[in-house]
Amino acid sequence: MIKKFFKFLGKVILYFFGLSIGLVVLFKFVPVPFTPLMFIRTAEQIIEGKELVWKHDWISIDQMGMPIQKAVIASEDGKFTNHNGFDMQAIEKAYKNNQRGKKIKGGSTISQQTAKNVFLWPGRSYIRKGLEAYFTVLIEVVWGKERIMEVYLNSIEMGKGIYGIEAAAQHWYGKSAKNLTKAQAASIAAILPNPRVYKAKNGSRYIERRKSAIVKQMRQYSNPNY
Structure with a gap:
């Protein structure tokens, strides 16, 4: 037995x-056709009887333009082009803050967020975090940074039922991703912590402050060398 x-x-x-x-x-x-989060959000809309909203247009990284790439690096992961998938300093800082009882923060890199969004489900269990680390190592080795950025910007939630930068650019500004200005790209990056609540256009004072900070940080970065 x-x-x-x-x-x-x-x-x-x-x-x-x-x-x-x-x-x-x-x-x-x-191209990644859909993610577990897309499925979950769609199921929630159906169960709650809400109007079904699902916009997702895959584009290549060459069609995205540089502003949005620099904006998400400035907003989400300043060491993206240099780390191997994990920012140990950010993880250590998040752990210390969590131990002090401050707001829970994960210190996740763009690579980790991509691994979670594409292959896993939302949540903070040790099993999921372990699988996230496993997939992060895999995509760092197999995909490389440029592909990780391409998948990330095509897959993440950027509004209610809005997934990926092309759909977000059309939704918020009525233009393609490659034509976003630095300020518009920063506005979209600013809402990523909670894209179903925050608005990239005509947003709150908090989002405007985040946008300004992101624009300033973007000036410090040259074009990403993947």
Whole structure:
């Protein structure tokens, strides 16, 4: 009985590694059609009887323009081009803040957020965080920084039912992503902590302050060298 159990467990682990590596390799070349969060949000709209909103237009990184790339680096992960997927200083700072009882912050990098958005579900369990670390290592090795940024900016939530920078640029400013100004890109980056509540256009004072800070930080960065 024990032998059968371990044999079964071994097969499950083997299948998991095979499937996960296969998906990572596939999405290095193929656009990500949808994410678990997109599915969850759509199911919530249906269950709550709300109007179904789902906008997601995949574009290549060359079609995004540089402002939005610099804006999310300034806003979400200033060391994106230099780290190996994990910002240890940010993780240590987040841990200390959490220990002091301050607002919970994860210190997640763009790579970690991409791994979570594409392959996993929302939440803070140790199992999910462990899987997030595993997928982060995989995409850093297999995809590289440019592909991670491309998938990130095509997959993250940027408004109610709005996913990816092209859909967000059209929704908030009625233009394509490549034509966003620095200020507009910073506005979209500013709402990422809670895109279903905050507004990129005609936003609150808090968002305007975040936008101004992001624009200032963007000036410190040259174009990302992936």
